[in-house]
Amino acid sequence: MIQSLLNNWHLKLLSLLFATVLWLFIVGEQKLERGFSVPLELKNLPESLMVTSEVPSHIDVRIIGPRTLLVNQDPAQLSISIDLKGLKEGVSTFRRLEDRINLPGGMRVSRLFPSYVDIKLEEMVERELQPKVVFEGTLPEGLEVERVVLGEELVKVSGARSEVTRLKEVRTEPILLTDKHETFSVQAPLVYSGKFSRLVNGSLEVLVVIRAKLATERLEN
Incomplete structure (x- = not known):
């Protein structure tokens, strides 16, 4: 029996190698489905416009393709790009996001979520706007605030028109008067919580001038 196994051993070894390569090829070409979280990129946003809708940063994508390709696919190489060039104010709907994925050949999208994006x-x-201190x-007994001097008479707010036009004032964080006996200056942070707008400067220099109450005022009190 051993002799029969040794007969034409080189042909048998060649057949084994061929069968192994064929098996690897078949396994490698089997279809596989794999999920990716693909970043969504917005390009060419016009300078005078801004996005004021909730846009997902990533799209969940299921991709089908040859096992050898999908197993070695680097997720960092995948992206979905939406070109905003030439768009005007308003809502634009972008569908068929699967056509915007930079997929290598041999792969296709089986499903994705969300399937469209409103921008x-x-x-x-x-x-x-006029700041409000x-x-x-x-203050301690006998002292009062004579006047308040602002480093800037107005503060600037920049952002989406619908949000900025609703604003009436911008306030400072509370400035503590307790235990203040003389004039003092403070860089007061401004309180602001705009979603689609921002303060050009986040703080305001405030000079608080303190004086002793006049005698007549003390008598009245």
């Missing part, structure tokens, strides 16, 4: 664009505007606590 709302608004004009960017800038507006100047907010105090907390009280």
Whole structure:
């Protein structure tokens, strides 16, 4: 029996190698489905506009393709790109996102979520508002705030028109008066929570001039 196995051993070894290569080829070409979280990129946003809708940062994508390709696919090489060039104010709907994925040959998208994206664009505007200084606590007995001097008479807000035009004022964080005996200066942070707008400067220099109450005022009190 051993002799029969040794007969034409080189042909048998060649057949075994051929069968192994064929098996590897068949396995490698088997279809596989794999999920990816693909980043969504917005390109060429017009300078005078901004996005004011909730746009997902990633799209969940299921891809089908040869096992050898999918197993070695680098997720960082996948992206979905939406070109905003030439768009005007308003809502634009982008469908068939699968056609916007940079897939290698031999692969296709089986499903993705979300399957479309609504993008709302608004004009960017800038507006100047009167800041309102907010105090907390009280000065020691016999003292009062004579006047408040602002480093800037107006503060600038920049952002989506619909949000900026609704603003009425911008307030400072509370400035503590307790235990203040003389004039002082503080860089007061501004309180602002715009979703699609921002303060050009986040703080305001405030000079608080303190004086002793006049004798007549003390008598009245």
